Amino acid sequence: MSNNFRAKWDVIIVGGGAAGFFAAIRCAELTPTLRVLILEKSSQTLGKVLISGGGRCNVTHACFEPEKLITYYPRGGNELRGAYTRFQPNDTVAWFEARAVKLKTESDGRMFPVTDSSETVADCLYKAAEDAGVRVEVGASLLGVEKIPKGGFKLEVRSDAQIRFIETKKLLFATGGDRKSLNILHSLGHTIIDPVPSLFTFNIKDGRIHGLAGVAVEDVTLKMDTVITRGPLLITHWGMSGPAVLRCSAWGARILFDKKYASRLTVNWLGDYKLDSTLEILQRNKDWHENARKKVAAHSAFSQIPIRLWKQLAHFIGDKNWADVSKAEIRKLAEELTAGEFKIQGKGQFKEEFVTCGGVNLKEVDFKTMQSRIVDGLYLAGEVLDIDGLTGGFNFQSAWTTGWLAGNALSE
Numbered sequence: 001m002s003n004n005f006r007a008k009w010d011v012i013i014v015g016g017g018a019a020g021f022f023a024a025i026r027c028a029e030l031t032p033t034l035r036v037l038i039l040e041k042s043s044q045t046l047g048k049v050l051i052s053g054g055g056r057c058n059v060t061h062a063c064f065e066p067e068k069l070i071t072y073y074p075r076g077g078n079e080l081r082g083a084y085t086r087f088q089p090n091d092t093v094a095w096f097e098a099r100a101v102k103l104k105t106e107s108d109g110r111m112f113p114v115t116d117s118s119e120t121v122a123d124c125l126y127k128a129a130e131d132a133g134v135r136v137e138v139g140a141s142l143l144g145v146e147k148i149p150k151g152g153f154k155l156e157v158r159s160d161a162q163i164r165f166i167e168t169k170k171l172l173f174a175t176g177g178d179r180k181s182l183n184i185l186h187s188l189g190h191t192i193i194d195p196v197p198s199l200f201t202f203n204i205k206d207g208r209i210h211g212l213a214g215v216a217v218e219d220v221t222l223k224m225d226t227v228i229t230r231g232p233l234l235i236t237h238w239g240m241s242g243p244a245v246l247r248c249s250a251w252g253a254r255i256l257f258d259k260k261y262a263s264r265l266t267v268n269w270l271g272d273y274k275l276d277s278t279l280e281i282l283q284r285n286k287d288w289h290e291n292a293r294k295k296v297a298a299h300s301a302f303s304q305i306p307i308r309l310w311k312q313l314a315h316f317i318g319d320k321n322w323a324d325v326s327k328a329e330i331r332k333l334a335e336e337l338t339a340g341e342f343k344i345q346g347k348g349q350f351k352e353e354f355v356t357c358g359g360v361n362l363k364e365v366d367f368k369t370m371q372s373r374i375v376d377g378l379y380l381a382g383e384v385l386d387i388d389g390l391t392g393g394f395n396f397q398s399a400w401t402t403g404w405l406a407g408n409a410l411s412e
């Protein structure tokens with residue numbers, strides 16, 4: 001197939017992911033006369049869309065106010081402010097609906113296709129690209145880019161173990177977190193913020209959570225270095241997961257990388273309870289005459305703490321009745337509940353979603369057009385930029401938005 005491809009194009013998009021497809025479709029729909037090509041190095045395009053959201057594809061998030069939406073981005077929120085006034089989750093919903101893909105909203109705001117299948121989303125993008133006349137070449141890896149003095153770019157591409165050169169007037173990098181592609185951008189003059197993982201779980205080996213895989217606490221506060229997050233927490237076989245942990249991993253992505261994923265984590269199992277009020281509640285439990293002969297380990301004093309976890313957090317009290325617990329033990333328990341100290345000993349994989357923090361420095365991009373401020377005619381969209389969001393559909397949304405904006409500009 002590659003040999004049949006022409007050597008000159010109006011627009012070449014490197015990367016057949018969410019951002020690349022969205023840009024290609026937008027651009028080709030706006031100006032059908034343009035010759036638009038997507039180059040994808042792997043054997044399949046939209047690979048991440050297909051595996052996303054556990055095979056369901058969490059397309060976007062039901063948050064329709066740009067000011068609120070940008071607070072879900074540990075990196076890139078400010079730059080996305082204007083972009084989200086132009087294309088935001090409402091527009092994503094309408095875009096897919098116009099192409100017969102209806103989205104539904106789950107109770108936590110995540111939006112999925114009603115079919116609960118990521119194939120619906122990928123098929124829609126394939127069809128829209130084909131209808132718009134976008135050409136797609138898979139197994140074609142971009143190795144290098146040269147700027148042509150008179151305008152445009154000369155691309156070195158490898159496919160079928162052969163190297164060839166093709167030219168294009170405009171070039172979009174939608175290469176995700178691919179390091180080699182970032183190196184090419186660096187060679188063109190861009191500053192690259194070192195890519196590191198975001199959205200991961202914490203490996204923690206600790207007797208207090210041992211054997212409790214599956215136990216969830218609805219509202220905890222976590223503190224790791226300067227990062228504070230709040231939300232549900234899930235104990236796993238390897239340590240801790242759940243929204244509070246994923247948020248902590250995202251906001252603390254660079255700190256944790258620098259610390260080689262070994263850090264202290266303080267857990268308030270009671271959300272926002274303070275030490276004093278927790279002490280008071282525990283003291284009341286102790287003073288209550290009906291409790292005097294009851295074992296501390298028998299009932300959790302806080303309904304939000306499941307009994308199995310309570311027993312392990314209060315393990316040092318042993319078999320004692322409430323009446324026999326000392327003041328020091330009450331204080332220690334209150335401290336354990338509101339500021340339990342754990343050690344993060346590594347990172348685990350969150351299978352539903354994963355992104356890299358880092359990429360092209362956002363100062364070097366015009367967010368109205370997604371054009372590079374360093375190289376004329378070069379555009380950037382999606383995860384190749386130093387943008388990453390929390391889990392929940394925010395990462396695809398930034399890919400749709402920046403892809404759409406780039407598509408507008410590429411079509412001119």
Ligand SMILES: Cc1cc2nc3c(=O)[nH]c(=O)nc-3n(C[C@H](O)[C@H](O)[C@H](O)COP(=O)(O)OP(=O)(O)OC[C@H]3O[C@@H](n4cnc5c(N)ncnc54)[C@H](O)[C@@H]3O)c2cc1C
Pocket residue numbers: 014015016017018019020039040041042045046047048049051052053054057058059060140141142143174175176177178180181351352353354355381382383384392393394395396397399
């Ligand atoms: C398992 C998993 C599940 C996820 N689930 C969700 C979810 O449900 N919701 C959500 O919002 N986000 C999710 N994400 C994140 C989301 O997939 C990414 O944010 C999004 O795919 C980024 O889109 P992109 O087009 O910028 O990059 P990518 O999807 O990474 O696409 C980049 C493409 O460029 C190609 N490429 C790179 N370099 C070259 C080169 N030199 N030559 C040719 N081709 C090249 C790559 O092969 C790749 O196909 C998930 C991520 C993972 C890993």
